[in-house]
Amino acid sequence: MTSPKRPHSRARRIITITLLSLVGLLVVGGVGIVIWSQVGVMDAEAGPLAPVNQDDRVVVSDAGGNVVMSPSSGESTVGLVFIPGAKVDAEAYEAKLAGLVTEDGMTVVITRPWLNLAFFDPRPLSTFTDAVPGIDTWLVGGHSLGGVRACQLAPDADGLVLFASYCANDLSESGLPTLSISGSEDGLSTPKKVQDARSLLPADAQFVEIPGASHASFGDYGPQAGDGTATIDDADMTAEITASVAELLPRL
Template identity: 65%
Template sequence: MNETASEPRPRRRRWLRWTLAGLGTVIVLLVVGILIYSQVGVMGPEPDPLAEAEANPGLSIVDDGAGIVLSPTAGATGQGLVFIPGAKVQAEGYIATFADTVVDDGVTVVITRPWLNLAFFDPRPLSTFTDLAPAVSTWAVGGHSLGGVRACQLASDADALVLFASYCANDLSASGIPVLSLSGSEDGLSTPQKIADAKGELPADATFVEIPGASHASFGAYGPQAGDGTPTADPAEVDRVIAEQLAGFLPRR
């Protein structure tokens, strides 16, 4: 009788071991899958725009590991932007985009290096990046595509929010934070319709600027992107519009 009563216990233990082993296998496969996905198809900078930016005597480029700090060699205004790249785009792919903003307008830009090349897997606070430029007195946070979604999550710690071909997944409508949304008319990923549909997540006084002829990849210098529209705007013109809009928007003390 005792032997019969004890029989279910081994079965329960075996079932528990099998269940735990199965869960462990699923977790391992999930982690491996994410690691592979994050490293395959990573988009690097186009060599010519990057080389031109690196040769600009008015632009200082310092790689701090956590991010790339772009600062003017003269005329810094004390304004700063922490910029979070889009998914699987290297930080260097945005250096050329912000050269005009830094050199002509004296803004310091910190381009982050998200963990696993995906902003959603980077839990670091905004201070990790603002600490890289202690002389800056006011900070906006912004990002491109998925990086913009992450920027929305960090917006409460910033003085302003800038979305580059992106939109928020969290509700900032009552936050009172100044918001600038820059988008492209030919964007095939963060389409004009998606930008419009997510408008309610932002404060009512958010500024929306659609750049004619700009595609999703027009907000960086890393080449064409799968699923995107066909840009008709000259890249230099898109960069100029970005710099112009940031100059009129970024807060200062």
């Protein structure tokens, strides 16, 4: 005579099947995120990069997998850790940030976020600042979603610069020297969104809205879905960014 199956054996099988199903879903979800993060990445345009690579005032190098731009001569004491927008190549920002090196004497570290998305990159600010020793003062900043991540890292920095972005965490009581640079024609980080999040920044934060600048004007990666139409040219955009950041430096 066959003995009946014990209830706890059946329960163990159900638990095992459930756990295996959950693990399978997590694996499938993880693979899906990795694949999605690599689809639609906005590459740097070759044209704007060429003058930077040919400029003997700028040294472009690699440090820990990140792009580093530094002055070829003179001492650089202020650095900027810059976090790209979602799915945008680090090199796409070199031309627009080059003026910070040539005119303001800064060192710029453009990070390469994990999975091309800053939200999936848990590394602290020190990961990037330690890669470039000798800098006394560090700003942190970023474009679009990269700026949102920069806000999270800002308590460990000496200042914050937002490029077509705004914070999701409250820094209003931080006393941190802060600059927000936005564009009048930005269809993504719109002027209204920037102003609606103003209360999350220190009361003395500086705000600069560049006339004619769109969301994609802050980099060189081509047009972006949902964005406005830029009426400012690349040279003027670079000059506006350079001059705006220069005004923040005395506050550091």
